[in-house]
Amino acid sequence: MEPLSTFEIAGRIIYQLSPVWFSLVILYAASIGFKRRLGLYGKLFDSPIGMIGFGLVMFWVFTGIYGAMDMIITHDPLVQVSGMKNKVPGTPMNGATEADYPYYLLGGDNLARDVFSRLVKGAWEVIKIAPMAAVFAFMVGITLGLPAGYYGGRLDTTLSFAANLILAFPVILLFYLLVTPEIVATGVPNYMAIVLFIFPIIFVGVLLNSRYYTRPKVRNLVLPLVLGIIIWFYLQLVSNGGYLINTPAYSIPGLPRVMDMFDIPGGILVVFVSVVFVNSPTVFRIVRGLTLDIKTRDYVAAAQTRGEGPWYIMLWEILPNARGPLIVDFCLRIGYTTILLGTLGFFGLGLPPESPDWGSTINDGRKLLSIYLHPALPPAFALLTLVLGLNLLADGLREESLKD
Amino acid sequence: MGLFILRRSGVMLLTALCLTFIVFFLTNLYPNLEKLAKTQGNFRMSDEAVASWLDANGYGGSMVSKYGQWLGVLPGWTRESEKGFTGRCMTGAVSAEEAAEAPTFCGILQGDWGYSTRFKDEVSTIIAERLGNTGRLMFWVLVLMVPSALIIGVLAGMREGSVTDRSLSTASILTTATPEYVSGVIFIAVFTSSTVGLKWFKGTATSAMDNPNFENFFLPVLTIALYGMGYIARMTRASMTEVMTAQYIRTARLKGVSFHNIVLKHALRNALIAPFTVIMLQFPWLLNGVVIVETLFNYKGFGWILVEAAGNNDIELLLAVSVVSVFVVLVTQLISDIGYVYLNPRIRIS
Numbered sequence A: 001m002e003p004l005s006t007f008e009i010a011g012r013i014i015y016q017l018s019p020v021w022f023s024l025v026i027l028y029a030a031s032i033g034f035k036r037r038l039g040l041y042g043k044l045f046d047s048p049i050g051m052i053g054f055g056l057v058m059f060w061v062f063t064g065i066y067g068a069m070d071m072i073i074t075h076d077p078l079v080q081v082s083g084m085k086n087k088v089p090g091t092p093m094n095g096a097t098e099a100d101y102p103y104y105l106l107g108g109d110n111l112a113r114d115v116f117s118r119l120v121k122g123a124w125e126v127i128k129i130a131p132m133a134a135v136f137a138f139m140v141g142i143t144l145g146l147p148a149g150y151y152g153g154r155l156d157t158t159l160s161f162a163a164n165l166i167l168a169f170p171v172i173l174l175f176y177l178l179v180t181p182e183i184v185a186t187g188v189p190n191y192m193a194i195v196l197f198i199f200p201i202i203f204v205g206v207l208l209n210s211r212y213y214t215r216p217k218v219r220n221l222v223l224p225l226v227l228g229i230i231i232w233f234y235l236q237l238v239s240n241g242g243y244l245i246n247t248p249a250y251s252i253p254g255l256p257r258v259m260d261m262f263d264i265p266g267g268i269l270v271v272f273v274s275v276v277f278v279n280s281p282t283v284f285r286i287v288r289g290l291t292l293d294i295k296t297r298d299y300v301a302a303a304q305t306r307g308e309g310p311w312y313i314m315l316w317e318i319l320p321n322a323r324g325p326l327i328v329d330f331c332l333r334i335g336y337t338t339i340l341l342g343t344l345g346f347f348g349l350g351l352p353p354e355s356p357d358w359g360s361t362i363n364d365g366r367k368l369l370s371i372y373l374h375p376a377l378p379p380a381f382a383l384l385t386l387v388l389g390l391n392l393l394a395d396g397l398r399e400e401s402l403k404d
Numbered sequence B: 001m002g003l004f005i006l007r008r009s010g011v012m013l014l015t016a017l018c019l020t021f022i023v024f025f026l027t028n029l030y031p032n033l034e035k036l037a038k039t040q041g042n043f044r045m046s047d048e049a050v051a052s053w054l055d056a057n058g059y060g061g062s063m064v065s066k067y068g069q070w071l072g073v074l075p076g077w078t079r080e081s082e083k084g085f086t087g088r089c090m091t092g093a094v095s096a097e098e099a100a101e102a103p104t105f106c107g108i109l110q111g112d113w114g115y116s117t118r119f120k121d122e123v124s125t126i127i128a129e130r131l132g133n134t135g136r137l138m139f140w141v142l143v144l145m146v147p148s149a150l151i152i153g154v155l156a157g158m159r160e161g162s163v164t165d166r167s168l169s170t171a172s173i174l175t176t177a178t179p180e181y182v183s184g185v186i187f188i189a190v191f192t193s194s195t196v197g198l199k200w201f202k203g204t205a206t207s208a209m210d211n212p213n214f215e216n217f218f219l220p221v222l223t224i225a226l227y228g229m230g231y232i233a234r235m236t237r238a239s240m241t242e243v244m245t246a247q248y249i250r251t252a253r254l255k256g257v258s259f260h261n262i263v264l265k266h267a268l269r270n271a272l273i274a275p276f277t278v279i280m281l282q283f284p285w286l287l288n289g290v291v292i293v294e295t296l297f298n299y300k301g302f303g304w305i306l307v308e309a310a311g312n313n314d315i316e317l318l319l320a321v322s323v324v325s326v327f328v329v330l331v332t333q334l335i336s337d338i339g340y341v342y343l344n345p346r347i348r349i350s
Helices: A006-016 A018-033 A039-046 A048-068 A115-151 A153-168 A171-178 A181-186 A188-196 A198-212 A216-238 A266-294 A298-306 A310-321 A323-346 A358-366 A377-403 B002-027 B030-040 B047-056 B063-071 B096-101 B123-158 B163-176 B180-192 B214-244 B247-255 B259-271 B273-281 B283-296 B302-311 B315-343 B345-349
Strands: A243-246 A251-253 B078-081 B084-087
Touching (some): A006 A018, A039 A048, A048 A377, A115 A153, A115 A198, A115 A323, A153 B002, A153 B315, A171 B002, A171 B302, A171 B315, A181 A188, A188 A243, A198 A216, A266 A310, A310 A323, A323 A358, B123 B273, B123 B283, B123 B302, B214 B259, B247 B259, B259 B273, B283 B315
Antiparallel strands (some): B078 B084
8 A cells, every 4th residue: 555645644634533623613613602601711712812722722632532432543552563663654554454544644653553543542641630630739729828818827937838848849850759669659649649639628628618607407418418429539539459558568448449439540649649749839829829919808808897707708708709810820730730741751750651641752752853753743742732722721711801 | 138138048948958858758768778779789689688788878777867967967877897887977998997087977067968879979079060061051041041031022012912912922822832842852853853854953962061062052052941931021021011001101102202212211121120030930940941951952961960860769969959959949039039129119118
């Protein structure tokens, strides 16, 4: 078979991505149709920059999700095919049978794996970690930043000192210290997970309690139910194979295996925990700054005069009014997390060596960069467009939220 | 002002102590020590052999006492074996007389940074040499990054909403969205590979350590500078647009001052206060960029030893690296605070 020309490659890639185009069209049609009823999200579609950014982000989100469902990929991202090592884009697959896709659309890498399929699978690696890590970082930052800004005093001094301490650490040094198999063996990431993942429980618990404090009947029903479910998830998250911490020297038993629905491998957990750990101090500083500003407003004084509790004021008066900058920062934070994950992959930390994530792929590809461009450039552009999309989205949101 | 600097220095010292203790704690966890013993001794050591190697080389004992020895507030360890006396303050095995003469304390307070197990050399000489390389890199990064970022920011913020503003702002968003390992790879691919065929620059900066020139040094400098540039440019733009809407600019305009003079004489100075702080706070990020770029371009500087020390669990070198980087971060924070107060008369007087 003849190798494909550039146009044929582009055509086939566009065809391969058709579920993504389809979903994007539906999403955009629906969103533009109902944009007046969708609040800030709908207003996004008034700004061209925001629309482009949102499109780029959703493109990768859909690619990641469909890729995880094995819809877009042409080959198994881990299988090595003999004779396909470093082959240029569009090369027919060596010894392809009827069931195989006949071409390597973006060529083969230095281990003769399909670059296109690895690219698509790599999108899922980012999509499954980055937004969740940003959410957890926000939970930690908000739960600590609100009281620090609201109460001030010694609490604020201590927490700010701790935040500055983490921020003064060069990120890469911290990653090199935390994300190693030796540290995983000591159980340090598990301890950090136990501490960091407790913040969402505190956040939701205080949120609901302060809201329904005056209506004990509702509270006594809602609070145990919600907290029970979250705590169950928390225990599933932090306990692994029946143990909270399982080192050769000692182990702490956790949730019994029967109740444990999912396990997170130590490698992924340590990556997740360190990314959350690095991001939360920045969120803390932003939330603290916003709280310091908002607590001088009249409506806070009004709530204080009404006799509302401090946590009600923080979570139901201050936080909703700080949402604009926080939403914008949330988008930027996902982008930054994506960059951090790429950095981890680039230095070969945490993720398994055959993992298709973009950072590792760039690192693999860069060694032969002077001869073969195709293994390193697609993941580089993928990472670039996703982070660019998130930045543009943040910019669009900032512009639109400033208008009202 | 004096009290302010004194208090900040105290906080800095406390931060540095906490951070080095964290690094010390993490590097001295048992699995890390075991790995160190096996790379220094041999890979087939039994558990007992590992334990005795660690004890003989001063890695035994409690975490706090070892940290005290490293700081130089507790006496250094000594061991007596059939070869003679060994200890923290002695090089190799020495006789009893020499051991008696050796200093009791040798930590960083005495200026002794320890011995690198990876490079088999004094930590202080390694750091001094590599820091020089990185210093040269950083110097050119700043020379390239700061003026161009300020010019882009001022040009964009001068007339808000104009075509220049739109295109320059989009360009700065693009550079902040491109981490060093992405832009570096793209630059190497476009400018150095034989596939594209431009071959304007060299893909490695190894030769730049002895003989830096435009061909082998420009790409690493550009790669680090670009990532920070966009952020500083956006901050400058924001500050410039704010100044341009101020009352006194309108007065100047109504008086008939030319646009040229308004920007250069009236607006520029006030617009540059905020970017100054931002530039100073960029240093921690630049440090990250240095590590990535030095790995990517194989330039053996400070970032390269960080990777080497961390990869081989070279405890004392890693501690020295973290002391230096924490020092850089904290000093730039201090300078940014002082500079902000100094540049902004409103804060200085109140």
